[in-house]
Amino acid sequence: MCQLLGMNCNTPTDIVFSFEGFRRRGGLTDHHADGFGIGFFEGRGVRLFHDDKPSADSPVADLVKAYQIKSENVVAHIRKATQGQTSLANTHPFMREMWGGYWLFAHNGHLKNFAPEQGGFYRAVGSTDSERAFCHILEQLRRRFCERPDEHALFDAVADLTAAIRTHGLFNFVMSDGEYLFAHASTLLHYIVRKAPFGEAHLIDDDVKVDFAAVTTPNDKVAVIATLPLTGNEIWQQLAVNELVMFRRGDIVRRRLPENPVYMPVEEGLAVARAAGVSV
Amino acid sequence: MCQLLGMNCNTPTDIVFSFEGFRRRGGLTDHHADGFGIGFFEGRGVRLFHDDKPSADSPVADLVKAYQIKSENVVAHIRKATQGQTSLANTHPFMREMWGGYWLFAHNGHLKNFAPEQGGFYRAVGSTDSERAFCHILEQLRRRFCERPDEHALFDAVADLTAAIRTHGLFNFVMSDGEYLFAHASTLLHYIVRKAPFGEAHLIDDDVKVDFAAVTTPNDKVAVIATLPLTGNEIWQQLAVNELVMFRRGDIVRRRLPENPVYMPVEEGLAVARAAGVSV
Numbered sequence: 001m002c003q004l005l006g007m008n009c010n011t012p013t014d015i016v017f018s019f020e021g022f023r024r025r026g027g028l029t030d031h032h033a034d035g036f037g038i039g040f041f042e043g044r045g046v047r048l049f050h051d052d053k054p055s056a057d058s059p060v061a062d063l064v065k066a067y068q069i070k071s072e073n074v075v076a077h078i079r080k081a082t083q084g085q086t087s088l089a090n091t092h093p094f095m096r097e098m099w100g101g102y103w104l105f106a107h108n109g110h111l112k113n114f115a116p117e118q119g120g121f122y123r124a125v126g127s128t129d130s131e132r133a134f135c136h137i138l139e140q141l142r143r144r145f146c147e148r149p150d151e152h153a154l155f156d157a158v159a160d161l162t163a164a165i166r167t168h169g170l171f172n173f174v175m176s177d178g179e180y181l182f183a184h185a186s187t188l189l190h191y192i193v194r195k196a197p198f199g200e201a202h203l204i205d206d207d208v209k210v211d212f213a214a215v216t217t218p219n220d221k222v223a224v225i226a227t228l229p230l231t232g233n234e235i236w237q238q239l240a241v242n243e244l245v246m247f248r249r250g251d252i253v254r255r256r257l258p259e260n261p262v263y264m265p266v267e268e269g270l271a272v273a274r275a276a277g278v279s280v
Numbered sequence: 281m282c283q284l285l286g287m288n289c290n291t292p293t294d295i296v297f298s299f300e301g302f303r304r305r306g307g308l309t310d311h312h313a314d315g316f317g318i319g320f321f322e323g324r325g326v327r328l329f330h331d332d333k334p335s336a337d338s339p340v341a342d343l344v345k346a347y348q349i350k351s352e353n354v355v356a357h358i359r360k361a362t363q364g365q366t367s368l369a370n371t372h373p374f375m376r377e378m379w380g381g382y383w384l385f386a387h388n389g390h391l392k393n394f395a396p397e398q399g400g401f402y403r404a405v406g407s408t409d410s411e412r413a414f415c416h417i418l419e420q421l422r423r424r425f426c427e428r429p430d431e432h433a434l435f436d437a438v439a440d441l442t443a444a445i446r447t448h449g450l451f452n453f454v455m456s457d458g459e460y461l462f463a464h465a466s467t468l469l470h471y472i473v474r475k476a477p478f479g480e481a482h483l484i485d486d487d488v489k490v491d492f493a494a495v496t497t498p499n500d501k502v503a504v505i506a507t508l509p510l511t512g513n514e515i516w517q518q519l520a521v522n523e524l525v526m527f528r529r530g531d532i533v534r535r536r537l538p539e540n541p542v543y544m545p546v547e548e549g550l551a552v553a554r555a556a557g558v559s560v
Contacts, residue, residue, distance in 0.1 A: 042367070042368040042369075043367050043368060043369055044367070044368075044369035044405050044406060045330070045367055045368025045369035045370070045371065045405070045406065046368070047330060047368060048328055050325070050327060059343060059346060059347060060343065060347075063339060063340065063343045066339060067339060067340075087322070087323050087324070087325055088322040088323060088324075088325025088326070088327060089322075089323055089324040089325035090325070091325065095375075096377060097376060097402070097403065097405055099403070100403040100404065100405055101405055102405055121401060122377070123377065123379070123380040124380065125324050125325070125377055125380055125381055125382055126324060126325065
């Protein structure tokens with residue numbers, strides 16, 4: 001299974017600590033060895049790094065670490081190719097412009113028989129189901145709203161589109177426009193909101209810890225979203241199966257939860273992915 | 281004046297030699313110290329690096345050098361901010377998707393009173409005249425052609441749009457869709473097509489030389505486009521004022537040249553840029 005990582009904060013925050021644990025799953029502590037990508041919003045701009053080398057030993061990932069980019073919204077992905085040729089054009093996150101702003105999208109899963117009609121505004125460049133799903137979401141939003149709607153109309157529209165797309169298979173995704181970050185789980189997706197009082201955190205995948213109290217202010221609020229928890233000494237929340245949440249400035253501002261939420265055990269989530277032909 | 285660099289080849293080629301001379305103009309041998317950007321097509325994908333640090337001492341530029349990315353089409357830009365805040369969103373090259381493929385655009389110059397109506401397909405994210413011009417070109421192409429037209433219709437349409445936009449000021453640009461590379465001069469733009477028999481070249485801005493015979497095959501054809509010649513021992517061709525050329529696989533396949541072409545002396549070109557408020 002590919003892994004997703006997202007961050008949404010109320011102040012520009014360095015993601016290096018989380019990224020270090022995440023990237024080590026790209027070839028060292030896990031088997032996601034087909035490349036990775038990470039996109040950082042900086043103001044209205046996006047800094048995008050893609051690499052088809054495994055993230056654990058990618059010089060691009062080294063740069064991300066060395067550069068200590070601070071961002072309020074980050075979308076990252078480690079890819080184990082399951083569908084579509086491994087190529088730069090198929091590397092997440094994908095980016096498009098809508099309503100005068102950039103949007104980033106990364107997907108973990110597999111959509112069967114998902115062939116929406118060709119978009120008038122957005123078309124896929126590569127050959128993945130993931131990019132098709134992203135372009136379809138944007139196409140439908142753009143057709144419905146000529147200008148960016150308020151956050152409730154936006155959330156409801158994304159929730160409806162997501163509910164339709166996930167009938168085609170596994171659709172874990174993270175998507176951001178630089179202000180909001182959407183996270184949707186078909187199987188496994190976890191999040192944590194760090195805020196004062198900040199403590200120390202220990203990476204699961206690496207012998208690294210950080211004392212967040214030393215690198216934050218009392219007003220900071222930082223949401224981190226990941227396929228599996230990245231730290232071993234903090235409580236991560238799991239998204240229910242088919243739950244969509246929308247973060248803004250480190251808080252969940254909207255969520256759509258099934259009436260009888262089911263939380264998938266990690267082992268089952270990995271098994272489901274395997275059965276769907278998504279590599280784990 | 282900002283500097284432009286482009287490459288269009290018939291085989292994936294390492295641009296490091298040209299980029300090394302070019303980047304040294306970003307803060308060492310010249311005064312383009314407000315950031316830089318470079319985009320490489322790799323298959324249908326694009327690898328895009330932006331930095332708001334001067335290119336001469338940018339870690340991103342170091343990565344570009346170390347990585348030795350091979351590409352058939354490259355668009356790069358060193359920026360001296362003259363209009364619009366210096367920010368990532370204003371850093372060239374700009375990228376959009378059209379007809380299912382990515383397009384890159386970098387501009388050197390300044391357009392006065394250029395405020396085209398807001399696009400239905402493409403909108404600027406940042407605040408530069410450059411991104412507005414790029415979005416306007418794509419918007420008009422997309423309105424005229426639902427699908428990608430043949431190369432002659434495409435060239436003619438770009439030439440007409442360019443002729444209209446340049447009435448607003450200085451419009452040196454390089455644009456590529458990964459197959460074609462367009463280059464247009466209002467003032468200064470030079471190119472060279474390297475092919476067999478390959479020789480040795482010496483960078484003007486650095487004590488570096490390369491023997492292309494050792495790193496090429498006899499069938500290679502590599503066009504390099506730059507604001508000013510990058511090497512001192514080769515013959516670079518200058519584009520005439522208001523000339524548009526279109527490269528494919530290292531050859532010029534179409535050009536539109538004024539009836540009485542004028543070739544601007546370098547000193548005059550720099551003076552014109554200065555007078556138009558474009559930093560030199």
